[in-house]
Amino acid sequence: MTSCVEYEVKRTLIQFLAQVSGKDGQQNSTLVWKQDSDPCKGPWQGVLCDRQNMSIKKLLLDNLNFSGTLDLAMLCNLQPLAASLTYLSLDGNKISGGMASEVGNCKQLTRLHLSGNQLAGDLPSSLAMLNNLKRLDISNNQFSGSLPDLYRISGLKMFLAQNNYLGGTIPAFEFSNFDQFNVSFNNFRGRIPNVHGYFSADSFLGNPELCGDPLPKNCSDKPMPFSEAQTSEKPKGTSKEQILMYSGYASLGVIIVLFVVLKLCRRKKGENNKVEALNNRVAASGVEKARNVSSEYKNEVSRSEFSVVPSESGMVSQSLVVLSSQAAMELRLEELLGAPAELIGRGKHGSLYKVMLDNGMMVVVKRIKDWTISSHDFKQRMQILSQAKHPHLLPPLAFYSSKQEKLLVYEYQQNGSLFKLLHGTTKALDWTSRLGIAATIAEALAFLHQEVGHHGIVHGNLKSSNILLNKNMEPCISECGIMDMDDQRGSADGGALDILKGDVYGFGVILLELLTGKLVKGNGIDLTDWVQSVVREEWTGEVFDKSLISEYASEERMVNLLQVAIRCVNPSPQVRPTMNQVALIINTIKEEDDKSLIYEV
Numbered sequence: 001m002t003s004c005v006e007y008e009v010k011r012t013l014i015q016f017l018a019q020v021s022g023k024d025g026q027q028n029s030t031l032v033w034k035q036d037s038d039p040c041k042g043p044w045q046g047v048l049c050d051r052q053n054m055s056i057k058k059l060l061l062d063n064l065n066f067s068g069t070l071d072l073a074m075l076c077n078l079q080p081l082a083a084s085l086t087y088l089s090l091d092g093n094k095i096s097g098g099m100a101s102e103v104g105n106c107k108q109l110t111r112l113h114l115s116g117n118q119l120a121g122d123l124p125s126s127l128a129m130l131n132n133l134k135r136l137d138i139s140n141n142q143f144s145g146s147l148p149d150l151y152r153i154s155g156l157k158m159f160l161a162q163n164n165y166l167g168g169t170i171p172a173f174e175f176s177n178f179d180q181f182n183v184s185f186n187n188f189r190g191r192i193p194n195v196h197g198y199f200s201a202d203s204f205l206g207n208p209e210l211c212g213d214p215l216p217k218n219c220s221d222k223p224m225p226f227s228e229a230q231t232s233e234k235p236k237g238t239s240k241e242q243i244l245m246y247s248g249y250a251s252l253g254v255i256i257v258l259f260v261v262l263k264l265c266r267r268k269k270g271e272n273n274k275v276e277a278l279n280n281r282v283a284a285s286g287v288e289k290a291r292n293v294s295s296e297y298k299n300e301v302s303r304s305e306f307s308v309v310p311s312e313s314g315m316v317s318q319s320l321v322v323l324s325s326q327a328a329m330e331l332r333l334e335e336l337l338g339a340p341a342e343l344i345g346r347g348k349h350g351s352l353y354k355v356m357l358d359n360g361m362m363v364v365v366k367r368i369k370d371w372t373i374s375s376h377d378f379k380q381r382m383q384i385l386s387q388a389k390h391p392h393l394l395p396p397l398a399f400y401s402s403k404q405e406k407l408l409v410y411e412y413q414q415n416g417s418l419f420k421l422l423h424g425t426t427k428a429l430d431w432t433s434r435l436g437i438a439a440t441i442a443e444a445l446a447f448l449h450q451e452v453g454h455h456g457i458v459h460g461n462l463k464s465s466n467i468l469l470n471k472n473m474e475p476c477i478s479e480c481g482i483m484d485m486d487d488q489r490g491s492a493d494g495g496a497l498d499i500l501k502g503d504v505y506g507f508g509v510i511l512l513e514l515l516t517g518k519l520v521k522g523n524g525i526d527l528t529d530w531v532q533s534v535v536r537e538e539w540t541g542e543v544f545d546k547s548l549i550s551e552y553a554s555e556e557r558m559v560n561l562l563q564v565a566i567r568c569v570n571p572s573p574q575v576r577p578t579m580n581q582v583a584l585i586i587n588t589i590k591e592e593d594d595k596s597l598i599y600e601v
């Protein structure tokens with residue numbers, strides 16, 4: 001038994017910290033790890049010890065803004081450290097590098113958390129030798145290659161690997177052992193092993209070539225390709241003949257892959273030009289039977305469909321990633337681009353097409369060009385959005401991402417937008433409906449800001465044309481979170497840092513539209529400026545839509561709602577309320593209104 005931590009262990013820890021924090025050998029200012037103090041006695045923040053035998057048990061270094069490289073070999077090659085370390089956590093930094101095969105020497109590890117970094121490369125097969133491992137989180141990185149034989153680790157309870165570039169087939173895990181399992185948004189393919197009902201589709205979404213229960217996409221009856229059948233089975237030992245045969249196949253495979261990659265690289269540019277060509281044709285003719293596109297175009301598309309093409313980062317990216325909806329599960333890029341399409345909008349952020357699919361389903365495709373977001377960030381945002389389950393948020397059904405453009409597919413909403421309802425030819429919205437719409441959108445937006453993702457999601461482009469009426473005439477917020485953060489900072493609120501408050505401003509403008517019935521910019525007059533000037537002159541009554549006055553809507557409650565709107569459009573973002581506060585106030589106004597209706601009856 002030793003009375004203090006060995007010199008060598010301390011030196012290695014200090015070196016590891018310098019490397020992982022990216023401080024070129026200097027200490028991170030928030031952590032004080034010094035050779036002349038003892039990690040188990042002194043102030044070594046993030047280090048937890050077993051005090052009985054003075055050994056290092058845990059290194060907890062989450063969210064420290066580290067931007068260096070991960071050197072697991074350094075930690076796991078030092079015997080005393082490898083023999084004691086049970087928990088290593090580096091979640092939420094910006095660490096790059098890969099996972100060294102020496103990780104297999106850290107045999108006592110029960111938890112390895114590396115989520116939310118920029119780690120890349122293959123996972124070493126030695127990872128499967130960590131027999132004590134219970135929780136492994138490598139989600140939100142850029143790992144690629146196939147999974148090592150993790151199903152061999154009998155005590156593994158958690159495996160989180162979502163949002164990487166992992167591929168191959170999913171090994172036959174014993175899902176009943178897991179309390180958390182997620183491999184969504186990768187490039188896995190083939191049939192999902194039997195999950196026995198333990199996990200839902202959410203754990204597997206965003207892998208376009210993955211099929212079978214719990215995903216709604218059935219696997220075709222075709223026999224599995226040779227390469228797939230090989231990787232999905234647990235190894236049973238190989239004979240000499242098999243080795244010879246496999247190496248023959250492997251050489252042939254390498255030649256084919258090289259050939260295909262070369263071809264795809266040449267054609268990638270061509271593919272983007274074809275999508276552009278479709279857009280131009282549709283734009284020129286208004287409505288076009290895109291089925292009539294030349295056979296040359298169709299061949300190009302089908303070659304890329306569901307195939308892997310090298311993306312800007314050199315990683316592989318899918319053609320079309322389907323996120324949700326039974327009806328859209330079988331949707332393919334070829335079908336989408338080959339279906340009859342009608343251009344229905346050309347906004348600041350791209351063009352919008354109405355498309356009729358072969359199964360009769362009507363979708364809209366938003367095409368955004370030159371959005372500087374990386375494919376990785378875009379994919380991550382889509383993943384978060386697909387999980388934003390709220391009856392009044394319209395989720396994207398599928399997406400496509402290339403460097404030049406992004407496509408987003410939504411369900412078509414036949415009853416149009418709030419903009420049309422308020423400013424179209426048939427103005428048919430009474431006070432109760434307007435107040436109901438305000439309360440519903442406020443509540444949905446508060447959900448988006450608070451409940452979705454780690455820090456909430458910003459809509460970024462909230463306006464009445466993005467509030468759509470579903471088949472029950474209930475409002476749904478569309479196009480959530482698809483505007484770039486940089487754009488959001490420079491939006492109407494004058495470079496505000498609190499970008500959520502940009503949405504609050506947008507919501508305030510919608511309230512003003514509901515109350516006044518006027519356009520945001522009508523006859524060159526800005527609605528917000530006009531309302532504020534009228535209120536300043538104490539002619540508040542003049543603000544309200546004449547049709548509301550004539551139906552004797554409660555002026556007191558209209559004024560209350562107007563006050564909320566004015567607070568939302570305050571020029572200073574800090575002064576604007578949060579959407580949660582707004583939702584609460586509007587709900588109270590609505591409750592009073594509902595009560596008054598009961599009394600009237």
Ligand SMILES: Nc1ncnc2c1ncn2[C@@H]1O[C@H](COP(=O)(O)OP(=O)(O)OP(=O)(O)O)[C@@H](O)[C@H]1O
Binds near residue numbers: 344349478
């Ligand atoms: N899923 C949908 N179903 C039905 N109509 C839609 C759908 N999505 C958008 N629209 C309508 O299509 C029209 C064009 O939409 P588009 O998004 O191109 O324009 P915008 O919202 O005015 O501009 P932008 O969003 O680019 O700033 C709008 O009237 C919008 O309400």
